[in-house]
Amino acid sequence: MDRKKKIALTTSVVAVGLIAGGAGVAVAGTLDDDATETSISGTALDQASEAALDFVGGGRVTGTEVGDEESLYEVEVTRGDGTQIDVQLDENFAVVGSKTDTEDDE
Template identity: 70%
Template sequence: MERKSRIAVSAAAAAASVALVGGGVGAAMATTADDQSSEQSITGAALDRASAVALDFVGEGEVTGTEVGDEESLYEVEVTRGDGTQVDVQLDESFAVVGSKADTENDE
């Protein structure tokens, strides 16, 4: 009986290890699929406020990306205009615009 118990425990441990490694590979693949995997998106009320400020600053468009703790500011909001151009709007902790950068790359 003791031998069967050890085999069952060993099999369960092996299955857990495979699941853990497989899950880790899946997580690694998910994070490397996006070059900006370490970025944290703005959420909740901060997202609403940052989006409104960025859209007002740009004048038109749609929020297509956000980031907390950007290298240039606390918040970064990416706004895509109707013509496809993008503007990254930098906001401080009080949601004041501290900078912006228009994306001039063409994706052809």
């Protein structure tokens, strides 16, 4: 293989490695953000779930978080039609807000 082809091949391999490495860092950054969330547990989970399901009118709890940036508790409820609603609750499990997630949010 002549010198120009070796340089071109080496440059291509390095570029692919950098791109792949950058993608790995991006994925790791996303995973780290999710890992810092704390789920609701114990009796608080029962109370928060009940309040959120009552507010939404049914469904199933598919995620929870303590210390959400918008409230003390956040409960994600998924309805039978696939709609997801994030219900924000205060320390007394009263609803202080909600947001329906749409496919456009992703």
